[in-house]
Amino acid sequence: GTVQKEGQAQPQGLESKAAGQADKSENARRVEEVMKADEAKKAEAAKKAEEAKKAEESKKAEESKKAEEAKKAQEAKKAEEAKKAEEAKKAAEAKKSGSGGGGGCRDLSKELVASFAKDNTIMLTVCDWRIFETFGINWMKHLNALGANYWLVGATDRQTSEFLSSQGQDKHPCFKFFEEGAEAKMSKEYRYGDDHYRAATWRKVVVVQKIVDWGFNVLHSDVDVVWFRDPLPYFHGPALSEVDVAVSTDLISTNNAKGDEGLEVGIHQSVNVNTGIYYVKSTPGGRQFMSKWAALREQMSHDNDQVGLYRYLRGTAADLELSKRRLSMAGGVHVGMLSVSVMLNGYSYFIPRLHETQGVKKLGIHMTWLPLSREGKFHRMRDGGLYHDPPAYYTDPMFITADLDFPSAPPDYNGWKDTEAMIQFHLKAMDKQLVQVYKVMAVATILNRTLILPKMRCFCYKNWFMMEQCRIPGDHTTQFPLECALDQWLRPKVLYNYGPNIVGADGARSFGFREHSLMENPRFPADYVKKQVVLVPGEKGCGGQQGACRASQPRADDKGVLVAQVPRTMRQKQLLEALAQLKDVKVLRLRKPLRLFDDFDDPKLKQSFEAFVDKVAGNWCCRDKPFIAKGMREKEKLAIVPKVNVRSFVGDKNVSVPDPQW
Numbered sequence: 001g002t003v004q005k006e007g008q009a010q011p012q013g014l015e016s017k018a019a020g021q022a023d024k025s026e027n028a029r030r031v032e033e034v035m036k037a038d039e040a041k042k043a044e045a046a047k048k049a050e051e052a053k054k055a056e057e058s059k060k061a062e063e064s065k066k067a068e069e070a071k072k073a074q075e076a077k078k079a080e081e082a083k084k085a086e087e088a089k090k091a092a093e094a095k096k097s098g099s100g101g102g103g104g105c106r107d108l109s110k111e112l113v114a115s116f117a118k119d120n121t122i123m124l125t126v127c128d129w130r131i132f133e134t135f136g137i138n139w140m141k142h143l144n145a146l147g148a149n150y151w152l153v154g155a156t157d158r159q160t161s162e163f164l165s166s167q168g169q170d171k172h173p174c175f176k177f178f179e180e181g182a183e184a185k186m187s188k189e190y191r192y193g194d195d196h197y198r199a200a201t202w203r204k205v206v207v208v209q210k211i212v213d214w215g216f217n218v219l220h221s222d223v224d225v226v227w228f229r230d231p232l233p234y235f236h237g238p239a240l241s242e243v244d245v246a247v248s249t250d251l252i253s254t255n256n257a258k259g260d261e262g263l264e265v266g267i268h269q270s271v272n273v274n275t276g277i278y279y280v281k282s283t284p285g286g287r288q289f290m291s292k293w294a295a296l297r298e299q300m301s302h303d304n305d306q307v308g309l310y311r312y313l314r315g316t317a318a319d320l321e322l323s324k325r326r327l328s329m330a331g332g333v334h335v336g337m338l339s340v341s342v343m344l345n346g347y348s349y350f351i352p353r354l355h356e357t358q359g360v361k362k363l364g365i366h367m368t369w370l371p372l373s374r375e376g377k378f379h380r381m382r383d384g385g386l387y388h389d390p391p392a393y394y395t396d397p398m399f400i401t402a403d404l405d406f407p408s409a410p411p412d413y414n415g416w417k418d419t420e421a422m423i424q425f426h427l428k429a430m431d432k433q434l435v436q437v438y439k440v441m442a443v444a445t446i447l448n449r450t451l452i453l454p455k456m457r458c459f460c461y462k463n464w465f466m467m468e469q470c471r472i473p474g475d476h477t478t479q480f481p482l483e484c485a486l487d488q489w490l491r492p493k494v495l496y497n498y499g500p501n502i503v504g505a506d507g508a509r510s511f512g513f514r515e516h517s518l519m520e521n522p523r524f525p526a527d528y529v530k531k532q533v534v535l536v537p538g539e540k541g542c543g544g545q546q547g548a549c550r551a552s553q554p555r556a557d558d559k560g561v562l563v564a565q566v567p568r569t570m571r572q573k574q575l576l577e578a579l580a581q582l583k584d585v586k587v588l589r590l591r592k593p594l595r596l597f598d599d600f601d602d603p604k605l606k607q608s609f610e611a612f613v614d615k616v617a618g619n620w621c622c623r624d625k626p627f628i629a630k631g632m633r634e635k636e637k638l639a640i641v642p643k644v645n646v647r648s649f650v651g652d653k654n655v656s657v658p659d660p661q662w
Helices: 012-096 110-116 129-146 158-164 195-213 284-294 305-315 346-350 374-383 391-395 419-447 492-496 526-530 572-578 603-616 625-629
Strands: 121-127 151-155 174-176 217-221 225-227 245-249 273-280 318-321 326-329 333-337 343-345 364-366 399-403 450-452 502-504 507-509 533-537 562-566 587-591 619-621 635-637
Touching: 110 151, 121 129, 121 195, 129 151, 129 158, 129 225, 129 374, 151 158, 158 174, 195 217, 195 273, 195 284, 195 305, 245 284, 273 284, 273 305, 273 364, 284 305, 284 333, 343 346, 346 364, 346 374, 374 492, 399 419, 419 450, 419 572, 419 587, 419 603, 419 619, 492 603, 502 603
Parallel strands: 121 151, 121 217, 151 174, 245 333, 343 364, 399 450, 399 587, 533 562, 533 587
Antiparallel strands: 217 273, 225 364, 245 273, 318 326, 326 333, 502 507, 619 635
16 A cells, blocks of 8 residues: 655565566466467367368278279179170070071061051161161151051161061061171261262162062151151052152242142252152052162262262153143153152251141151251251150259340341341341350259250351351241251250260269250140249349348249249359259249349359350351452351350441340
8 A cells, every 4th residue: 555656665575576476477377378288289189180080981981982883883784794695685586586687687578578568568768776776766656656667677787677676576677788798897887978878878779679679669768757647648649649759859948839738840850859758659660760760870889879860860851741740751750749848858847837838738857958967957856846755854854944035126127138137137136145045054054954945036047058038049938037946056966965074163064955845845744834933033132141042932923833033143152042942843944044143153163164155156157158258257156155255247237136125
């Protein structure tokens, strides 16, 4: 309680006391530091022990995973060996039973043809496994569904032969069409235009000639044909009563009157016929036709059978009998041409839809005037609901799709005469759709769902040569906009074969997709359509609040459609959080994709995704040489990645494409 005055000395006792207290404080501090260091040491030791434990567990898990993979690999190997053993057993049994060896198909004989013919007519095709697996099985399923079972396949390899002889039938609908000589030739794939392909086309002509000489009518059909009805009544009916031979053509328009299902009128010798489909009667004229055609084989071995038929038809004296719709050729041969509105091709069916505009009953479609790749052809079949996929194709994936907002064309657009102006309008209109497609494909990638491709609108047709008013020259029927096929804006071959090469922080993934018409296909479960949930972005984003990124509970609108509202402009993680509660919904449908999704959070995934969409995006084609000479591009990139999507033209027509209501 003593107050020390300024300058007055401390008493001796107080100084000692203060020093003692200081020593105690220092000791306490040191003890505390030692204790803290000890605790830190213990914590570090515990941490290391925990890490060692986790490492050991991870090691065990990895070893367990490897053991499981090894087990599965061993099981798969055993299953494959068992499968091969079973196939070998079947082949041996087939050979023992006298079914002809070569995988079960017998040699071609008159008796074999007679056992399958109906009303003295046989449908014939020739194919290797690479093509038969993709198109032939589909061709076979359509025919069987129609009850048209009078067909035979010339199997060009053992795999096709073995497949056709393993269908559980008493008699095998096939014959050996193997190349003479080495075994290696028996399994060689046919590739359009090579020597092997050309030789095989001529061998088909010789086979048809032989069957016609045996007394049978022959309907030749490539396997990339889909028959809509049993063709036999048509070919045996009044339409072909005045001809020995009827051949399909590559025409894209018809001169027939509406409702006329007869042969094409106004034909001439220079029409481009197509040997994918032709019908030959076993009449004197039919036999003469096949004899003259087959006789060109030796001198035209460098060309295929179709070029040979051009030579025969154009180089032989003929009279055009308009009233009977036939060419009357030397030797008493009468040739007619199938109407392109009845026997359709890939252009007349999908683009002007001539069977509808002509008011006739479609007979079949041959997938010509389409991309040459297998993938392009069979995806166009899928677009049209013409391909028989297995049930799992329609039921197994978790799906996502989207409704795009489309730009509209001027009212007089279909009357425009300036082809370049139409091309530029189409490209600008595609850009306004592709910027939405980027968002849709990104969302599908993030959610790892199979995308039912959105419907697109085309304002110009893509082809491998220059169009007139954006249509193939001679087409005066097509009206724009068209529903775009996949090959009009994507590269089918690249898309189908891209594989699991989209890589993010969480690993690699493939891009699953289906045709835009999938949900309209009767094979797609109606319950999936009924229970799909439409995602509509609201006015607000997620914000910063915990749990704010959530979709609302789906509720039926006035049309009975289930609708859920979601936050707008969501990023990758927010999107996953918002839609977690809808993970079990089979089909999600996006509306207003530009409002719904903002951007990726994973830069690695974004970079990989954009590399993918850039590679699969197609080109519009083509301008011809006079335009190219002016500095214009032959092809125009249809860019999905926004930063690549910058459009400029030489000779800009300044056509305006208004923004859709997106």
